[in-house]
Each structure stands twice: as C-alpha cells, then as structure tokens.
Amino acid sequence: MSGWLAGLLDFLQTGSEHNLLPWQCQLEAARQFDLTLPQVEGHALALGLMPARYARNQNTFTVYDQLRLFRSRVAVIGCGGLGGYVIEELARLGVGTIRAIDPDIFQEHNLNRQLLSSPAALGRAKVELAAERVAEINPAVTLVPVQELYMPGRAGQLLGSAQVVVDALDSIHTRLALANSCGALGIPLVHGAIAGWYGHLCTQFPGDNSIQHLYGNTPHRHGVEARLGNPAFTPAVVASLEAAEVCKILLGVGSALRGRWLVINLFDMTFDEIALPR
Amino acid sequence: MHITVKLFAQFRKGRFVEQQRECAPNSSVGSIVQELGIEEPEVGLIMVNNRHAELTSELQEGARLAIFPLVGGG
Numbered sequence: 001m002s003g004w005l006a007g008l009l010d011f012l013q014t015g016s017e018h019n020l021l022p023w024q025c026q027l028e029a030a031r032q033f034d035l036t037l038p039q040v041e042g043h044a045l046a047l048g049l050m051p052a053r054y055a056r057n058q059n060t061f062t063v064y065d066q067l068r069l070f071r072s073r074v075a076v077i078g079c080g081g082l083g084g085y086v087i088e089e090l091a092r093l094g095v096g097t098i099r100a101i102d103p104d105i106f107q108e109h110n111l112n113r114q115l116l117s118s119p120a121a122l123g124r125a126k127v128e129l130a131a132e133r134v135a136e137i138n139p140a141v142t143l144v145p146v147q148e149l150y151m152p153g154r155a156g157q158l159l160g161s162a163q164v165v166v167d168a169l170d171s172i173h174t175r176l177a178l179a180n181s182c183g184a185l186g187i188p189l190v191h192g193a194i195a196g197w198y199g200h201l202c203t204q205f206p207g208d209n210s211i212q213h214l215y216g217n218t219p220h221r222h223g224v225e226a227r228l229g230n231p232a233f234t235p236a237v238v239a240s241l242e243a244a245e246v247c248k249i250l251l252g253v254g255s256a257l258r259g260r261w262l263v264i265n266l267f268d269m270t271f272d273e274i275a276l277p278r
Numbered sequence: 279m280h281i282t283v284k285l286f287a288q289f290r291k292g293r294f295v296e297q298q299r300e301c302a303p304n305s306s307v308g309s310i311v312q313e314l315g316i317e318e319p320e321v322g323l324i325m326v327n328n329r330h331a332e333l334t335s336e337l338q339e340g341a342r343l344a345i346f347p348l349v350g351g352g
Contacts, residue, residue: 082352170352195349198287213330214323215350223350224320228288230351263346265287268295272286274344275328 005043008033012044019063020052026140038070038096041140045070051140054094065251070096070141072250075159077101077150077178078168079126081235082192082242084115086166087143089243091134095250097142100130101158103149113232150174155181164249166242167191172215172223179204179211188256190245192238196228197267199238203245203256208278210259234266279303279339281310286346289316301337308333310343322348 008029015025021044029040041051045067050058054066061069072095076083079102090098104126110117116129127145134143150158150169155178159165165182167189169175175191182189186206193200204210241262248254263272284296293314301310307324311333324331325344337343 078352080352168352170350172348172350175350192352193349194351195347196288198347198349200349217332218322218348221319221348221350223322223348224288225349225351227320235352263286267288268290274325277330 004033008035008040008043009047012040012047012049016049019049020055021049022052026051037140038142041070042067042096051094053138053140057094061251066094069094069247069250072164073097073099073162074164074166074246074250075099075101075162076166076168078170079116079130080104080110080168080170081113081194081230082239083126083166083168084117084130085236085239086168086243086246087130087134088115088137089240090246091138091141091143093243093247094138095141095246097144098134099144099146099158099162100127101146101148101150102126102130103147113230113235115236150178152177152181155185159185159187162187164246165189166246167193167211168239168242170225172221173219176212176215176219183207183209188249190242190249192242193223194230194234194238195223195225196230197234197265198228199234199264199266201238201241201245201257201262201264202260202276203249203258205256205258205278208258210261210276210278213276214261237264237266279305279337281305281337281339281341281343283310283314284342284344285314286344287349289314289320289345289347303339304336306333307331307335307337307343307345310337311345314345316345320347322346 106117106121125147127147131143131145189204191202259278261274261276323346
C-alpha cells in the first residue's frame, strides 16, 4: 500500500466513531489528502466505515451494500415530476453516479410538483438544477447532467455504462424507444407513469416486453395526463416506488415488479397488481 | 349475454368500479367502451379474461373485461 493511502486509511479510522465516519472527517480527509469527496467516500466504504450520513441506513443496508450502491451507475431519463424525486432519493441513498438526461428548462407550470423547480429556477436547465441539488444534499455522489433529448441513436453513449435505467419520461413514443434501447443494451428499466390521482409501475428486464405490451398500440398518443394534469403527491409516490426498484436491482435483493403491473389509484387509495406477459 | 366490466382510474368517476352487464352476443370491446361514454383515445390497456385484448376484440358469454386509461405522464 502506498504511503498516502495508508495515511488516509489511518486518518479515516482514527476519525470514526463506532465505525461511523463523521462528515467533518470526510471533508478534512479530502482537504489533507487532496482527494474529491467521492474518492474519500469510496475509500471509507471499502475500509468498512459507514459515512455517518447513512447511519439510519444501517440494519437495512450493510456497509458492503452501501459500497455497492456507491459503485453503481444509474441513468434517469427525465428530470420533471418523477425524475426530480428519483434523483433526490438515489442521491440520499448513496448511489455513486447518477446520469440525468433532460433537454428542458423549468417553466411555471412545473412548480406544483417538480421537486427541482422553484421560482428562482424558472428558465434554467432541469439537469443543471439536478446537479446543484445533488451537490447540496450529498456531495459524496456525482450527478452527471446531460441536457439533451433522449434519442435512440445515442442510446449507447447515453445509457451504455448504466446498470439500471429509470423511465421518468412524459412521452409514450420516447418511452417505447427507451424500452427497446434498454432491451438491446441489456439494461434493466424501471418504468413509471402518472396522470392526475393515478399512476403505474413496472420493471422490465432484458428480454422482457412488458412496456411494449402496455403501450405497443398507442405509440403516438398522449395519455390522459394531458387532460388530468399531475398534482404534487402522485409523482412523489410513483418515483419513490421506482427508487425502491432501482435499489433492489443494484443490490440483487428482494422481488422486483417483473411481469407485474402495479396500478395505483390514490383517489380510491387502491393498488392493483395485474400480471403482464414479460 | 352476460359480461363483467371492471374500470380503472378516472374511468370509475360517475360510472362504477365493477358491474355485471347484459350485451348483444359477440359485442366488441369498442361497443362497450362507447356505451359507457369513454373516449376511445383515452383507452390504454384492455384485458379480457386477464389477457390482452383490442377495441375490436369480440366478447364471449361470461367475459371479464378490464379497461385501463392510457397513462403516460412523468
């Protein structure tokens, strides 16, 4: 082991209390050893030290799980209603690299529900706000902003290194293209969609065709969200379910919503599970 | 003939969750959608007896028809 690395590990170990690494120690390590905060986080987790911000993840996730999340790469397509909450939760969870893809800027009609939006953000790129938010809430993980429209021709470059892709799109046409791209690239896709009090969720693994089954007949239509709009709570619910799916896939635990379609009705407060052909 | 129709999401508003209905033999799914006053472009997935169906699908005695709206927002 090189001298500086031994020094860093010693510094982190000494600064930790009950295997929890305080934020101040992480900051100081980055300064003293001329490292980025993500680099310090990676070394700490590999050493079996849990950054103290994840203290309440313990018993749900081991340090090894946390390291696995840190070394994970997730692409979130769309930074609006669903995407904003998904990014927030993945960053707080400690997913190391989040690539956020969206061509849009914030507009006034986004303010009722989109977590990353605010009056001060009007006219600014959604992915830029995503990067700022993640830097604020968890500087130890990295958000890569990509301000462009998802185009299947660019799927390799945009999604290539991701282990999971999250569908937070608002276009059925683009969503079907994304499902096809993920299938071709062999990447699991967590799909969610919302309209008014209603939403749904489904996870598609390579070789499955659940999303094509849901939307195959309607590629060029708009959903009922065009008429119903979306209130604040519906994207938060569906995005949280999407984040839980991502977490399980990355860690290889639990049961993903595969071949199953969760139909969410917050008006009657019912959750129906419908079997789908894969 | 006798069928059971189950509606989802906002299709329930002013209608029902589940209803037993009488209809002409070999009625299409589309004719039931029309009877219910549901706008066709708002229809997403249709299932008959838990299998994917189309607006043009013909219903048989005892069919269980489920109609979901097209939800695509994010």
